[in-house]
Amino acid sequence: MASIRLDQVRDAGFLHEVEEESGQNISTCYQCGNCTAGCPGAGFYDRQVSQIMRAVQLGLKDEALRNRSLWLCLSCSTCTARCPNNIDVARVMETLRHMARREGLVQDRPIESFWKSFLDTVKLTGRSFEIGVMADYMMRTGRGWGNMDMAPAALLKGKLPFLPSCIRGRDEVARIFKRYAETKKEGQQ
Amino acid sequence: MKLAYYPGCSGHGTSKEYESSTRAVCRALGLEFAEIEDWSCCGSTPAHAMDTVLSGALAARNFKQIALTGAEGVVTPCPSCLANLKLARHRMQDAAFKARVDALLDSPTVENAEALPETYSVLQIILEQIGPEAIRARVTRPLEGVKIATYYGCLMSRPADVMQFDDPENPTAMDKIMEALGAEVVDFPLKTECCGAAMGVARQDVTGSLSGRILATARSFGADAVVTACPLCHMNLDLRQGQAERQMRLKFRLPVFYYTQLMGLAFGLPDETLKLDKLAVDPAPFLQLVARRRKARIDAAAEAARAAMEKAESEEGAAS
Amino acid sequence: MKIGVFVCHCGSNIEATVDTAEVARIALTYPDVAHAEDSMYTCSEPGQDNIVNAIKKYGLDGVVVASCSPRMHEQTFRRTVERAGLNRYMFEMANIREHVSWIGKDREANTNKAAELVRLAVEKLRRDAPLHSKQFDVTKRVLVIGGGVAGIQAALDCADGGIEVVMVERESTIGGKMAKLDKTFPTVDCSSCVLSPKMVDVAQHPKIKLYAYSEVESISGFVGNFTVTIRKKTAYVDWDKCTGCGTCTEKCPARHSPDPFNECVGETTAINIPFPQAIPKKAVIDARYCRKLTTGKCGVCARVCPTGAINYEMKDEIVTEQVGAVVAATGYDLMDWTIMGEYGGGRFPDVITSLQYERMLSANGPTAGHIKRPSDGREPGVVAFIQCVGSRDRSIDRPYCSGFCCMYTAKQAILTRDHMPESRSFVFYMDIRAPGKMYDEFTRRAVEEYGVQYVRGRVSAIQPIRRADGSLGYILRAADTLLGEPVEVEADMVVLAVGIEGAHGAGELAEKLRISYDKYGFFMERHVKLAPVETNTAGVYLAGVCQGAKDIPASVAQGSAAAAKVLSLFSRDKLENDPQIAQVDIKRCVGCGKCVDVCPYGAIKKIDFRGQPKAEVVETVCQGCGVCNATCPQGAIQVSHFTDNQILAEVNALCQF
Amino acid sequence: MSVLSGKELRIVGFLCNWCSYGGADTAGTARAAQPTDLRIIRVPCSGRVNPLFVLKALMNGADGVLVSGCHPRDCHYSAGNFYARRRLEILKEFLPIVGIDPARFEYTWVSASEGQRWKEVVTSFTERIHRLGPAPKWADVTPRYDMPFSAPENRLEPIRPLGCGANPSLPELRESIKKALAEGLEGVLGWKAGFDPLHVEPVFMQTPEEVDHLVWGPFNVHNLANFLPQYKGRRIGVVVKGCDSKGVIELLAEKLIDKDDVTIFGMGCNGTVDLNRVLEKLPEGASVEDVKCSGNTIRVTAGGQEYTVSMQDAAQDKCRQCTNPNAVLSDVFVGPRVTEPMPPADGRSGALRFLDELSLEERMGFWKGQMERCISCHACRSACPMCVCRDHCVSDARDPAWLTREDDVVQKLFFQLIHAQHLAGRCTGCGECQRACPMGIPVFALKQQFGRKIKQIFGYGAGMDVNGVPPLLAYQVEEPNIKEHELS
Numbered sequence A: 001m002a003s004i005r006l007d008q009v010r011d012a013g014f015l016h017e018v019e020e021e022s023g024q025n026i027s028t029c030y031q032c033g034n035c036t037a038g039c040p041g042a043g044f045y046d047r048q049v050s051q052i053m054r055a056v057q058l059g060l061k062d063e064a065l066r067n068r069s070l071w072l073c074l075s076c077s078t079c080t081a082r083c084p085n086n087i088d089v090a091r092v093m094e095t096l097r098h099m100a101r102r103e104g105l106v107q108d109r110p111i112e113s114f115w116k117s118f119l120d121t122v123k124l125t126g127r128s129f130e131i132g133v134m135a136d137y138m139m140r141t142g143r144g145w146g147n148m149d150m151a152p153a154a155l156l157k158g159k160l161p162f163l164p165s166c167i168r169g170r171d172e173v174a175r176i177f178k179r180y181a182e183t184k185k186e187g188q189q
Numbered sequence B: 001m002k003l004a005y006y007p008g009c010s011g012h013g014t015s016k017e018y019e020s021s022t023r024a025v026c027r028a029l030g031l032e033f034a035e036i037e038d039w040s041c042c043g044s045t046p047a048h049a050m051d052t053v054l055s056g057a058l059a060a061r062n063f064k065q066i067a068l069t070g071a072e073g074v075v076t077p078c079p080s081c082l083a084n085l086k087l088a089r090h091r092m093q094d095a096a097f098k099a100r101v102d103a104l105l106d107s108p109t110v111e112n113a114e115a116l117p118e119t120y121s122v123l124q125i126i127l128e129q130i131g132p133e134a135i136r137a138r139v140t141r142p143l144e145g146v147k148i149a150t151y152y153g154c155l156m157s158r159p160a161d162v163m164q165f166d167d168p169e170n171p172t173a174m175d176k177i178m179e180a181l182g183a184e185v186v187d188f189p190l191k192t193e194c195c196g197a198a199m200g201v202a203r204q205d206v207t208g209s210l211s212g213r214i215l216a217t218a219r220s221f222g223a224d225a226v227v228t229a230c231p232l233c234h235m236n237l238d239l240r241q242g243q244a245e246r247q248m249r250l251k252f253r254l255p256v257f258y259y260t261q262l263m264g265l266a267f268g269l270p271d272e273t274l275k276l277d278k279l280a281v282d283p284a285p286f287l288q289l290v291a292r293r294r295k296a297r298i299d300a301a302a303e304a305a306r307a308a309m310e311k312a313e314s315e316e317g318a319a320s
Numbered sequence C: 001m002k003i004g005v006f007v008c009h010c011g012s013n014i015e016a017t018v019d020t021a022e023v024a025r026i027a028l029t030y031p032d033v034a035h036a037e038d039s040m041y042t043c044s045e046p047g048q049d050n051i052v053n054a055i056k057k058y059g060l061d062g063v064v065v066a067s068c069s070p071r072m073h074e075q076t077f078r079r080t081v082e083r084a085g086l087n088r089y090m091f092e093m094a095n096i097r098e099h100v101s102w103i104g105k106d107r108e109a110n111t112n113k114a115a116e117l118v119r120l121a122v123e124k125l126r127r128d129a130p131l132h133s134k135q136f137d138v139t140k141r142v143l144v145i146g147g148g149v150a151g152i153q154a155a156l157d158c159a160d161g162g163i164e165v166v167m168v169e170r171e172s173t174i175g176g177k178m179a180k181l182d183k184t185f186p187t188v189d190c191s192s193c194v195l196s197p198k199m200v201d202v203a204q205h206p207k208i209k210l211y212a213y214s215e216v217e218s219i220s221g222f223v224g225n226f227t228v229t230i231r232k233k234t235a236y237v238d239w240d241k242c243t244g245c246g247t248c249t250e251k252c253p254a255r256h257s258p259d260p261f262n263e264c265v266g267e268t269t270a271i272n273i274p275f276p277q278a279i280p281k282k283a284v285i286d287a288r289y290c291r292k293l294t295t296g297k298c299g300v301c302a303r304v305c306p307t308g309a310i311n312y313e314m315k316d317e318i319v320t321e322q323v324g325a326v327v328a329a330t331g332y333d334l335m336d337w338t339i340m341g342e343y344g345g346g347r348f349p350d351v352i353t354s355l356q357y358e359r360m361l362s363a364n365g366p367t368a369g370h371i372k373r374p375s376d377g378r379e380p381g382v383v384a385f386i387q388c389v390g391s392r393d394r395s396i397d398r399p400y401c402s403g404f405c406c407m408y409t410a411k412q413a414i415l416t417r418d419h420m421p422e423s424r425s426f427v428f429y430m431d432i433r434a435p436g437k438m439y440d441e442f443t444r445r446a447v448e449e450y451g452v453q454y455v456r457g458r459v460s461a462i463q464p465i466r467r468a469d470g471s472l473g474y475i476l477r478a479a480d481t482l483l484g485e486p487v488e489v490e491a492d493m494v495v496l497a498v499g500i501e502g503a504h505g506a507g508e509l510a511e512k513l514r515i516s517y518d519k520y521g522f523f524m525e526r527h528v529k530l531a532p533v534e535t536n537t538a539g540v541y542l543a544g545v546c547q548g549a550k551d552i553p554a555s556v557a558q559g560s561a562a563a564a565k566v567l568s569l570f571s572r573d574k575l576e577n578d579p580q581i582a583q584v585d586i587k588r589c590v591g592c593g594k595c596v597d598v599c600p601y602g603a604i605k606k607i608d609f610r611g612q613p614k615a616e617v618v619e620t621v622c623q624g625c626g627v628c629n630a631t632c633p634q635g636a637i638q639v640s641h642f643t644d645n646q647i648l649a650e651v652n653a654l655c656q657f
Numbered sequence D: 001m002s003v004l005s006g007k008e009l010r011i012v013g014f015l016c017n018w019c020s021y022g023g024a025d026t027a028g029t030a031r032a033a034q035p036t037d038l039r040i041i042r043v044p045c046s047g048r049v050n051p052l053f054v055l056k057a058l059m060n061g062a063d064g065v066l067v068s069g070c071h072p073r074d075c076h077y078s079a080g081n082f083y084a085r086r087r088l089e090i091l092k093e094f095l096p097i098v099g100i101d102p103a104r105f106e107y108t109w110v111s112a113s114e115g116q117r118w119k120e121v122v123t124s125f126t127e128r129i130h131r132l133g134p135a136p137k138w139a140d141v142t143p144r145y146d147m148p149f150s151a152p153e154n155r156l157e158p159i160r161p162l163g164c165g166a167n168p169s170l171p172e173l174r175e176s177i178k179k180a181l182a183e184g185l186e187g188v189l190g191w192k193a194g195f196d197p198l199h200v201e202p203v204f205m206q207t208p209e210e211v212d213h214l215v216w217g218p219f220n221v222h223n224l225a226n227f228l229p230q231y232k233g234r235r236i237g238v239v240v241k242g243c244d245s246k247g248v249i250e251l252l253a254e255k256l257i258d259k260d261d262v263t264i265f266g267m268g269c270n271g272t273v274d275l276n277r278v279l280e281k282l283p284e285g286a287s288v289e290d291v292k293c294s295g296n297t298i299r300v301t302a303g304g305q306e307y308t309v310s311m312q313d314a315a316q317d318k319c320r321q322c323t324n325p326n327a328v329l330s331d332v333f334v335g336p337r338v339t340e341p342m343p344p345a346d347g348r349s350g351a352l353r354f355l356d357e358l359s360l361e362e363r364m365g366f367w368k369g370q371m372e373r374c375i376s377c378h379a380c381r382s383a384c385p386m387c388v389c390r391d392h393c394v395s396d397a398r399d400p401a402w403l404t405r406e407d408d409v410v411q412k413l414f415f416q417l418i419h420a421q422h423l424a425g426r427c428t429g430c431g432e433c434q435r436a437c438p439m440g441i442p443v444f445a446l447k448q449q450f451g452r453k454i455k456q457i458f459g460y461g462a463g464m465d466v467n468g469v470p471p472l473l474a475y476q477v478e479e480p481n482i483k484e485h486e487l488s
Helices: A012-022 A034-038 A049-058 A061-065 A078-082 A089-102 A109-125 A130-141 A145-149 A151-156 A170-188 B016-028 B044-050 B052-068 B079-092 B095-104 B122-138 B173-180 B204-220 B231-239 B241-248 B259-267 B284-319 C020-027 C045-058 C070-083 C097-101 C107-126 C149-160 C191-204 C247-251 C291-295 C300-304 C354-361 C405-419 C439-448 C506-513 C552-570 C594-598 C627-631 C644-654 D020-029 D051-059 D080-098 D115-132 D170-182 D208-212 D224-231 D242-253 D275-279 D350-357 D360-373 D379-383 D409-423 D432-436 D444-458
Strands: B003-005 B073-076 B118-121 B147-151 B225-228 B256-258 C003-008 C033-039 C062-067 C091-095 C135-137 C141-145 C164-168 C208-211 C214-222 C225-232 C317-323 C325-328 C332-334 C351-353 C382-389 C424-429 C453-456 C459-466 C472-480 C485-491 C493-498 C500-502 C540-542 C574-576 C582-584 C604-609 C612-617 C637-639 D011-016 D038-043 D064-069 D105-109 D187-193 D200-205 D236-240 D262-267 D288-294 D297-302 D305-310 D332-334
Touching: A012 A049, A012 A061, A012 A089, A034 A049, A034 A078, A034 C459, A034 C472, A034 C485, A049 A061, A049 A089, A061 A089, A078 A089, A078 C459, A089 B044, A109 A170, A109 B044, A170 B052, A170 B095, B016 B122, B016 B256, B016 B259, B044 B052, B044 B079, B052 B079, B052 B095, B073 B079, B073 B122, B079 B095, B079 B118, B079 B231, B118 B122, B122 B173, B122 B259, B147 B173, B147 B204, B173 B259, B204 B225, B204 B231, B204 B241, B204 C459, B225 B231, B225 B259, B231 B241, B231 B256, B256 B259, C003 C020, C003 C045, C003 C107, C020 C033, C020 C062, C020 C107, C033 C045, C045 C062, C045 C070, C062 C070, C062 C107, C070 C091, C070 D020, C091 C097, C091 C107, C097 C107, C097 D020, C107 C644, C107 D038, C141 C149, C141 C317, C149 C164, C149 C191, C149 C208, C149 C325, C149 C552, C164 C214, C164 C225, C191 C208, C214 C506, C225 C325, C247 C300, C325 C506, C325 C552, C351 C354, C354 C405, C354 C493, C382 C405, C382 C472, C382 C485, C405 C424, C405 C439, C405 C493, C424 C472, C453 C472, C472 C493, C540 C552, C582 C612, C594 C604, C594 C627, C627 C637, C627 D080, C644 D038, C644 D051, D011 D020, D011 D051, D011 D115, D020 D038, D020 D064, D020 D115, D038 D115, D051 D064, D051 D080, D051 D409, D064 D080, D064 D115, D080 D105, D080 D360, D080 D409, D080 D444, D105 D115, D170 D187, D170 D208, D170 D236, D170 D262, D170 D332, D187 D208, D187 D224, D200 D208, D200 D224, D224 D236, D224 D242, D236 D242, D242 D262, D350 D444, D360 D409, D379 D409, D379 D432, D409 D444, D432 D444
Parallel strands: B003 B073, B073 B118, B147 B225, B225 B256, C003 C033, C003 C062, C062 C091, C141 C164, C141 C325, C164 C208, C325 C540, C351 C493, C382 C424, C382 C493, C424 C453, D011 D038, D011 D064, D064 D105, D187 D236, D236 D262, D262 D332
Antiparallel strands: C135 C574, C214 C225, C225 C317, C332 C500, C459 C472, C472 C485, C582 C637, C604 C612, D187 D200, D288 D297, D297 D305
């Protein structure tokens, strides 16, 4: 692999963009690795949090956005809690996730699909509703059968109602999603 | 301060027992909350993973419903709802963010962002408004002789500057309550370690290994049971315990309770409110252990009393 | 009046962003300016000679130099104009470097600003008058506060120079932190073998008066004439009678008192002598744990003492000393690392500080040099060291590097292998800072010869585990940032290189000494580069870590430097005051007494002048702060060279409607 | 010198030599880029900064003034910044009354090690001043001359019934003064009839005959405390109304007179008149032949014609809101005490109410208009009992030279600012400055502005306690009511 020509590929604008959108001063990161050290998802990541932070510092946009780690992040904020430089690392990860979606660089469709399924259910009924989420998710991905082994137990315990509990204000909630979709569209134009 | 009650979606599904035991315990402790009409989902992790403004708007709709009750604050048992509602209010203190949220709603939220309701966990309210001493006084069936690992998860006290409750690295709120119930609390090092959160649907390997580690450590410290205050954690530790066992190639068989269920047990609240039958890991051995320990103590006390009486009688006899 | 203006290029430091020739040209248009020029390095010898020549050539009676900060070179140029026969106070500076050329690149704005700052200096100088210092006597005795290695060095150097030294140490023995160390880097030689002879010298030196177990209560006066009151804390032992035989410590039944000298690793008796080489070697009763003093029942030590030195009724005693200078050498303490919940916050028994570990390594320590886990007394197989605990950590407001942790961690890792050849050590670090002589080589030896595994990454959390045999283990969750992967180590014992801060109580002492200190308790030197030993208060000097993190050789060097400052101060028989102090215009003073009430120094007296009340300034006490000046409604009291008219002239020069 | 037009504004900084000047050096050494506007004047200590320097700069057209010293507790001179904190906080609160935006002045603390903080301070303060833009210039302001608050219909309702009838205890007062003279007092300050029945004048009574001429009534306007310092060291007496007694107390508190020297005689006061408000009812130039007072009505015979004025109309503004009608401190108090009313909810005078409603620029216009009318007679100063400098007033001095000799509004207003600042925390509110003004300029409003801010922040009112210390001559290490200011 050819070495990275920092003088050529470095995109300082990207660092600025991430700092602006996340409200974090990323230049204070001195690469101690504490975020990686405490990250519960680290064992599953293809790029460690501290390396993603480094990629942002170097202005290496592709390295920062094109990875599965962003989608495996559990949002537990351990990285934020332990950062010696007061960087809200979880916020940076979230920001990068939003940017990756905008750039069409989503690396883990199933996880994104789960989120979409969840939100679709909320849009439809005003609340989340597990069976609905799962059905939607399985239709989107053809996956999720692995969860079926716990479903019988849950059903047996009466924990998974088959009917959603629709709220009266569900149209109001749906309008939130509608307006949100419109602002996104405007944003893209 | 008048508080409203936000149950959260899972209270109507996977965490029915949490919802029901929370209400029962609050009633028993004299805590009253206003019911929120027609509340909607807070957006949970998926909403803020997609977009913070959308997440804020889903929370903000509920702020308006809460305002209708006349309450100044809101309590919720669910840490995920707590984090979303708290963060939404926190972010809405920024006027630009609030404007973007308001634009998604049918009508904007109150003008003064400081007037938006503050959210508290039921746990915080129980600890701060009732306190361990009053809880201890309410206990009729102490959980004697059992060891409990308290598991808080990652959301309850993080980020510390927003949550403003308990120590972010070593929270002790549930420890204090469990001790008040008569249980022994083990010094559990993974109190705030993440269980895998909502990753369970898409990536069971993640939740399996993270939850597995938590359960294995709790076992190694001699815990007879784990308590939690979070429906998602509970799902990963209890409902998915089988998955974790398979992943770790270990058997845990560790019952996982909501802390309100154990409070209800110690208070002697009716079974139908605690819904222990909803737990996936059978709690019966744990309950029997409690019963055995209690019986042993009562027997020992009775024995001591009898011995004392005999001694007194014999002394009396000697004197006369 | 004829004023000369010299605008300095400071090489390119100023010239790069200020048109100095233009500034000089503008300066010529200012009132009373008779000569103006720019020059390359005004502070250099030719630069100074040029000023001297110009004064003579143009008959100047005042000089303005526009260059760096007056905090840098005001004294230099005052001497220059004095060489040319002017009064040293007929001189003003315009700071066009720190305040102009270094903070912006806009040449037009900078040039304009520099010219205006010169204008201010000219306006001020036009209203300057020659000032003359008053002379006063010097008490040639020095107070050294703190008996660590820096204080010991300062005291011995002063005493050898013939000066009487009063040393105050708050513990019952001198020796400080160095006395607690087992070995020192990079030579791995015995710490107490190096220090003990110096401690003995202090005890035996005829010029040194040692107050151990004592604290400075108050300080008043000024350079050359300080009055110090010292609180001799009660030891409940008459030290004149105590021979340090140790019989009391053998018999004392209160055997479970915390042992601060051993960093609370292990316990000691309520009456104790901290360690065998203590100076003075005298017993002290810890009143919190003594049975006689807490319950009234015991008295064993009084019964066994062969000299009858024990006195339970003893009280603190206050003594007063006169000195002419003060050396502060109060050292440091570890920051309170228990705020770090992720490392257990003190709840995990086998997670200890490096200083505790040092006591464990020491042959005269509580474990007699054996490394034992506090939890079960077993020898640890895996020892992990974590650096930067409470250093370089903004999240807990500890942004600074504690300086010497990298080195002692390497030393402790090496010693660990020496003590336990079968053990394995891991050091978690962020950067290795080893810029001393033979230092970097030393850290490399730890890796190359002793097989210490260095891992670059901060430890996120220490999580105990209960092993099958019931013993505790500690999982360190970390990342190897060089490998780019999360790593874990299961250790038996964890040693934290805890960051340092100024010694507890440093702030209160600084208030008494009237010296500046930062929020971490470190004292501020007068100038970071040019006056690292002096403070803002004349006659008060700094030695050792109280001024900032430094290792033993640097502390010793600063101790000697402070002594040199004291000796040079005392080489004169009379001292001169700074004449830039308050003066009363007796005609204008109405004797209202408001200045007397507000003076922070009590330097103004109310006097009777021909039947009228008036104010009078005590010239050796006044420090020239000017609070009186700002208070006097009729402006009758004025600080020389900062008079109302001078400041008004500066304001008026800047703001003209 | 002029600022770089279009680029810079005029910002003056006063920095203490030890901390903030060093902090600015540290910033420079670190090459911390900063806006170029600020011009630094080095002073030994923030405590050296007379608030009048700040006012001088602002009055002379500075767009912003910044004072920076050592952090509280870190003062090189141990307490200088504690004094500065109080004085500068009060100054900042005072500024708006003369139309200066308080945002143009700031004070803060920067230590010698805080180079980064200094950069932030300079940057945010400069940005703030640029947001505010150039300060309005006195020359450009439109003067205004309206004083609606002094119109009869706008005068404030008195908070207690005021009266002007003869005080039946006057003979008793005369007797006790005669007794005191007999017992060795050198003389007693009081009032006697003046050149016409409307006017009384101060008198130093030394004989029983003179005492017989002592008068007491609505025309006893002068505050006789004013004369006490010139009798210092002599055993004398003084007759006081409630308001006058506060002047005596403040003089005692500041040790400008000795309690052992002064005997205080007091009677309950039912209010005094603003003579102009009586005279405005009479024809111009009419000679006053007789005055009769009963109840709350004053009947004046002038030019053969009788005119009636009620106390309601004629009372001085200060009497309308007076809560101390009885002497606060007295050795001899004669007659019954007048009922003391509760302080009004809104204690502002009419002039303050008016000024508070104006915009900053309108206030500048107001004072410009008023100062145009000022004839620099300094009667305000002469009437003030707390002006201790007497013949050594700074406004007349060459060293220090606070004022030029120019006859312009800025110099004249600056004289008023000096007076008000010197009185800050010491003014007892007797209003003599304003009463003495032949042009009727409401100069008392400036002292009231200081007074109310000092009351707000320090809870202190001058002239109530002989052991009191004026707040600006004291400090507390922790100031509960002074918060550090945000710089942005």
